[in-house]
Amino acid sequence: MSELEPIRIDGNSLQRSFHGAVFFDRDGVLVDGVMGEAGPRPPWALDEIHFGKTVFQAISDVHDAGLYAVVITNQPDVARGQLPLDTCLEIANHIVNELDIDVCYICPHDSADNCPCRKPAPGMVEQALTELSVTRAQAALIGDRWVDIACANRAHIPGILYSQIDALSPTSAGNPPDELDVAFTSDSLEGCVDFAGRCCNG
Ligand SMILES: [Mg+2]
Ligand SMILES: [Zn+2]
Secondary structure (H helix, E strand, C coil): CCCCCCEEEECCCCCCCCCEEEEECCECCCECCEEECCEEECCCCHHHCCECCCHHHHHHHHHHCCEEEEEEEECCCCCCCCCCHHHHHHHHHHHHHHHCCCEEEEECCCHHHCCCCCCCCCHHHHHHHHHHCCCHHHEEEEECCHHHHHHHHHCCCCEEEECCCCCCCCECCECCCCCCCCCEEECCHHHHHHHHHHHCCC
């Protein structure tokens, strides 16, 4: 990718003026992984999108708490030539609309691009905080892998682990850092959102 900017997709309800934001990783948190030849991968087509059972309630709870629901997602399959950008955007738009997401930021790059947005880099979170006028005291991030927690740590906001058995195993971004500051862990998305809401009342 030559353009090293994340892609921003706005939802229908962005005119809302909320006091804080809950950042959600997408794949493995809001959307189920798809079992591919080399293990779980993101959906590559609209009919591969499956939402977790508790996801709709989770987003509704975030809005009821007066907070933006923001998606922060790495989609390196675009840079790897496995997912056309148009399809990536079609999938993201569908998810944004179905879940009533306020804003979605997508990093379409791979590690070799050295972009500021690919998690664990904090670029997408920093951009969202600025663009939504949200302070760090009113933000938290929920993710299922170490890159999400490391991103939150580097953005100086609480990192909440929606626990999965492979949360701390190496990813295509490498190994987790020795010191990972996990603010809260739960295998319940409702529990993660509840904790995030309490973080955002600072
Ligand atoms: Mg994930
Ligand atoms: Zn990027």
